[in-house]
Amino acid sequence: MRLFLQKLLNGIAIGSVYALFALGYTLVFSILRVINFAHGAIFTVGCYLTYALTGAAFGRNGQLRNADLPVELNFWLALALGALGAGVLGIIVERLAFRPLRRRGSDPLLTLVSSLGVAIATVNILQYLFGAENYGFGETLGSMRASVELAGGELPVVIRTKQIVIFAVSMVMVVALTAVVNRTRVGKGLRAVAEDVTTATLLGIDTDRLIRLSFFLSGVLGGIAGALIGLAGSFNYQFGVAIGLKGLAVIVLGGLGDIPGAVVGGLVIGVAESFVPAEYNAYKDAVPFVVLLVVLLVRPQGLLGRAQVQKV
Amino acid sequence: MTAAAVEVSGLTRRFGGVTAVDGVSFAVNRGEVFGIIGPNGAGKTTLFNLVTGITPPTSGALFHDGTDITSARPYHVARRGIARTFQNIRLFAELSALENVMIGRHCHTRSGLFSGVFGIGAAAAEERAVRQRGRELLALMGLATKAHVKARNLPYGDQRRLEIARALALDPKVLLLDEPAAGMNPTEKAALSDFLRRLRADFDLTLLIIEHHVPLVMGLCDRIAVLDFGRLIALGDPETVRRDPAVVEAYLGEEG
Amino acid sequence: MLDFLNSQGTVYVSMVLGAVLGLSLYLPLLAGQLSLASPGFYALGGFVAAVMSTKTFDVDGAYPVPLVLVEFVVAAALCGVLAFIVGLAALRLSGIYLALATIAFVEVLRVFSLNLELTGGAVGIFAIPQPFGTQLSYLWLAGPLLIAAALFTWRLEKVRVGRAFAAVREDELAAASMGVDVTRAKITAFVLGGVLAGLAGVIAAHQINTWSHRQASFDASIAYLAFVLIGGSRTFLGPVAGGLFLTYLPEWLREQAKHEFLPTWAAEFLRTGRFIVYGVLLAASCVFFPRGLITPELLDRLKRIGRRRSGSGGQSVRPEPEVAT
Numbered sequence: 001m002r003l004f005l006q007k008l009l010n011g012i013a014i015g016s017v018y019a020l021f022a023l024g025y026t027l028v029f030s031i032l033r034v035i036n037f038a039h040g041a042i043f044t045v046g047c048y049l050t051y052a053l054t055g056a057a058f059g060r061n062g063q064l065r066n067a068d069l070p071v072e073l074n075f076w077l078a079l080a081l082g083a084l085g086a087g088v089l090g091i092i093v094e095r096l097a098f099r100p101l102r103r104r105g106s107d108p109l110l111t112l113v114s115s116l117g118v119a120i121a122t123v124n125i126l127q128y129l130f131g132a133e134n135y136g137f138g139e140t141l142g143s144m145r146a147s148v149e150l151a152g153g154e155l156p157v158v159i160r161t162k163q164i165v166i167f168a169v170s171m172v173m174v175v176a177l178t179a180v181v182n183r184t185r186v187g188k189g190l191r192a193v194a195e196d197v198t199t200a201t202l203l204g205i206d207t208d209r210l211i212r213l214s215f216f217l218s219g220v221l222g223g224i225a226g227a228l229i230g231l232a233g234s235f236n237y238q239f240g241v242a243i244g245l246k247g248l249a250v251i252v253l254g255g256l257g258d259i260p261g262a263v264v265g266g267l268v269i270g271v272a273e274s275f276v277p278a279e280y281n282a283y284k285d286a287v288p289f290v291v292l293l294v295v296l297l298v299r300p301q302g303l304l305g306r307a308q309v310q311k312v
Numbered sequence: 313m314t315a316a317a318v319e320v321s322g323l324t325r326r327f328g329g330v331t332a333v334d335g336v337s338f339a340v341n342r343g344e345v346f347g348i349i350g351p352n353g354a355g356k357t358t359l360f361n362l363v364t365g366i367t368p369p370t371s372g373a374l375f376h377d378g379t380d381i382t383s384a385r386p387y388h389v390a391r392r393g394i395a396r397t398f399q400n401i402r403l404f405a406e407l408s409a410l411e412n413v414m415i416g417r418h419c420h421t422r423s424g425l426f427s428g429v430f431g432i433g434a435a436a437a438e439e440r441a442v443r444q445r446g447r448e449l450l451a452l453m454g455l456a457t458k459a460h461v462k463a464r465n466l467p468y469g470d471q472r473r474l475e476i477a478r479a480l481a482l483d484p485k486v487l488l489l490d491e492p493a494a495g496m497n498p499t500e501k502a503a504l505s506d507f508l509r510r511l512r513a514d515f516d517l518t519l520l521i522i523e524h525h526v527p528l529v530m531g532l533c534d535r536i537a538v539l540d541f542g543r544l545i546a547l548g549d550p551e552t553v554r555r556d557p558a559v560v561e562a563y564l565g566e567e568g
Numbered sequence: 569m570l571d572f573l574n575s576q577g578t579v580y581v582s583m584v585l586g587a588v589l590g591l592s593l594y595l596p597l598l599a600g601q602l603s604l605a606s607p608g609f610y611a612l613g614g615f616v617a618a619v620m621s622t623k624t625f626d627v628d629g630a631y632p633v634p635l636v637l638v639e640f641v642v643a644a645a646l647c648g649v650l651a652f653i654v655g656l657a658a659l660r661l662s663g664i665y666l667a668l669a670t671i672a673f674v675e676v677l678r679v680f681s682l683n684l685e686l687t688g689g690a691v692g693i694f695a696i697p698q699p700f701g702t703q704l705s706y707l708w709l710a711g712p713l714l715i716a717a718a719l720f721t722w723r724l725e726k727v728r729v730g731r732a733f734a735a736v737r738e739d740e741l742a743a744a745s746m747g748v749d750v751t752r753a754k755i756t757a758f759v760l761g762g763v764l765a766g767l768a769g770v771i772a773a774h775q776i777n778t779w780s781h782r783q784a785s786f787d788a789s790i791a792y793l794a795f796v797l798i799g800g801s802r803t804f805l806g807p808v809a810g811g812l813f814l815t816y817l818p819e820w821l822r823e824q825a826k827h828e829f830l831p832t833w834a835a836e837f838l839r840t841g842r843f844i845v846y847g848v849l850l851a852a853s854c855v856f857f858p859r860g861l862i863t864p865e866l867l868d869r870l871k872r873i874g875r876r877r878s879g880s881g882g883q884s885v886r887p888e889p890e891v892a893t
Contacts (some may be wrong), residue, residue, distance in 0.1 A: 121847025431723075
């Protein structure tokens with residue numbers, strides 16, 4: 001029972017990591033029906049930005065070795081600013097890799113590849129600048145306890161505080177995002193654009209601005225996710241793209257473009273990974289992809305998505 | 313009594329809450345020019361989709377020359393000799409006009425992967441024959457000079473003609489035309505009428521035509537079926553149908 | 569001198585194999601399927617060669633070429649069957665969904681090969697026997713494979729089956745309505761691509777001498793995708809050129825890094841920044857030349873220039889309508 005609970009909690013913890021990542025991913029898809037592969041890169045940049053803003057130094061490799069910003073901000077402030085920076089990066093990516101293709105009415109696959117190119121270029125620029133090494137935030141949560149014990153006794157069930165933070169943040173984010181999309185005027189505009197860009201434009205909605213906004217939001221979400229996940233463990237220039245691939249499984253499982261779906265998908269996959277029996281531990285990494293394959297073959301619209309009907 | 317060319321029996325198709333085609337039954341005789349008219353959204357194109365196997369019926373049956381084809385898939389239907397054109401032209405945009413027509417010969421030819429690539433056996437001769445037939449059909453439709461032009465670069469009228477040429481390449485016995493007169497001016501529409509009559513005679517075809525332009529249908533068709541909200545509300549020769557009160561009501565306000 | 573030729577030999581062979589792998593992506597694409605599954609079949613082919621040459625056959629000295637040919641047959645069969653299964657499963661998928669499914673397929677394959685004893689686990693299989701003494705000699709295998717694959721693809725597009733592929737790519741529904749067995753077309757195209765990638769893997773395993781799960785990587789998928797997208801997705805010459813050029817590019821950049829006059833940061837960029845270049849090229853090609861560099865239109869223009877130069881005709885040069893090739 002204890003083991004079950006621990007595994008469940010671990011699963012939820014990992015799952016919220018995936019969920020947090022997937023939110024930005026699915027937001028862009030919900031508006032534009034394209035997968036923004038650059039999300040993983042923006043996620044990584046957000047983390048690096050936050051790291052730099054906390055005044056930490058960059059290591060021994062890379063062009064900017066031993067670089068050190070003359071600021072030393074509190075983690076949460078750095079996180080906020082880093083996320084804003086990531087948001088701005090999101091807008092830049094939209095302008096460079098998405099807008100020209102959107103204007104031309106290009107195939108979503110082409111847009112996906114274009115964003116992939118941006119992602120590869122970006123993370124490798126990070127490698128060029130900061131080297132391939134791993135970085136860590138250290139114990140920046142200050143006075144907070146490192147972990148919490150539940151149901152004490154001999155073998156307590158343990159959750160790390162960072163995991164609780166990530167879970168809490170992802171829940172807050174999904175609620176906030178859903179509220180924005182469903183209850184605000186801006187959200188209505190976003191939904192209109194998601195339905196049909198041309199009609200939305202004809203209705204006088206500034207679609208370009210709204211699309212920029214969604215990329216900004218997606219970038220901010222990605223930046224927050226990046227910093228928090230970097231906080232929870234260590235990070236390097238590749239960790240965004242690696243999560244990015246798993247993130248695909250998450251958003252397909254939850255339903256492409258479905259915001260609560262991103263959280264559901266993330267939690268399900270996290271828990272599934274956690275419950276892989278110990279003997280098969282090495283196969284853990286295959287879990288998201290097996291799930292992805294099964295979903296695509298059995299129910300491509302995912303758990304919460306609606307089936308697409310094609311008119312002949 | 314010989315079987316009808318195409319027989320539709322109690323055909324119904326529902327999409328979620330919408331009943332697009334509702335219990336439609338009729339039989340088309342061989343060699344007939346059979347018109348299908350009705351207001352927008354009456355289910356005409358869905359009917360075609362049902363006949364050609366693109367959409368499976370919710371209930372009801374379909375017969376071709378007496379054989380049950382209710383669950384036949386599109387390419388089986390095509391192989392049986394039922395060809396069609398589409399309301400929104402569906403040509404192979406990046407392929408040339410000639411290549412488009414040559415695809416129509418696909419199910420009547422047999423060269424496979426290796427025999428085709430290596431040009432062995434009958435494959436080379438078959439390829440020549442297909443190309444020849446393609447050119448003939450293009451010439452018939454007045455597109456001989458545009459054989460190598462990409463389908464998407466052809467003017468609208470030529471695209472419509474190309475779709476017909478491609479359908480004819482199938483050596484069909486039944487030809488379904490979905491709004492063949494769309495986008496044509498009155499002169500072209502008159503010419504189309506003559507052309508379709510000649511086509512029927514030269515190729516020994518049974519024609520099913522969906523049309524909005526009622527005068528064209530009245531002048532051309534042997535019999536007409538009228539659909540409204542998925543239901544068959546009238547069936548008969550043009551004069552009878554024109555006077556049917558149900559038809560008049562359905563078309564209230566439309567051109568008569 | 570021998571050293572130089574040897575290192576250059578590796579590059580040349582890799583270039584030729586790169587072109588083959590580009591074609592392995594081009595073939596399913598002919599039928600409208602963007603499949604990123606090639607690295608999976610490439611890895612499988614390589615494992616077949618690795619396992620057969622280290623465990624099945626017991627050979628001293630140079631590995632006889634006929635055995636490599638046997639490996640070709642086995643790899644082709646295995647990849648063919650697997651591609652058939654994957655292709656069948658992925659039939660209903662298209663566009664993004666198909667691409668995602670093939671990405672997932674490669675990842676699953678990779679994790680499995682990471683864990684199986686047969687495939688050497690994390691370390692992989694090493695000391696794979698070599699049929700040739702020099703790297704350059706591998707061109708005796710890779711060269712004919714490329715030429716055969718290229719010719720096959722060139723011919724394929726001109727005949728019935730290739731036309732059916734194109735019809736399916738353009739409009740599946742219309743193709744089916746015109747009598748094309750769409751299922752058969754898609755699976756055939758998919759299997760062709762998988763088998764070709766597998767054959768390339770067999771050669772590569774011997775050439776590189778070791779083989780591991782790392783050969784089935786997402787990065788490789790992207791590389792092959794780049795070959796086709798940047799090289800040209802509308803003609804078989806595109807992926808061939810893309811494969812040759814883009815495999816050579818990082819080597820060339822690394823050579824340029826040796827120039828004395830370059831500041832260290834620039835040299836460092838040329839040496840390790842090749843993925844930055846890839847990424848930028850990939851994005852730029854999507855935005856600026858989505859059909860790739862080598863297009864049928866370009867080939868047409870070159871043909872016309874060639875004809876004019878050889879003085880055929882003396883016909884007046886009229887503007888021609890855009891022709892399909």
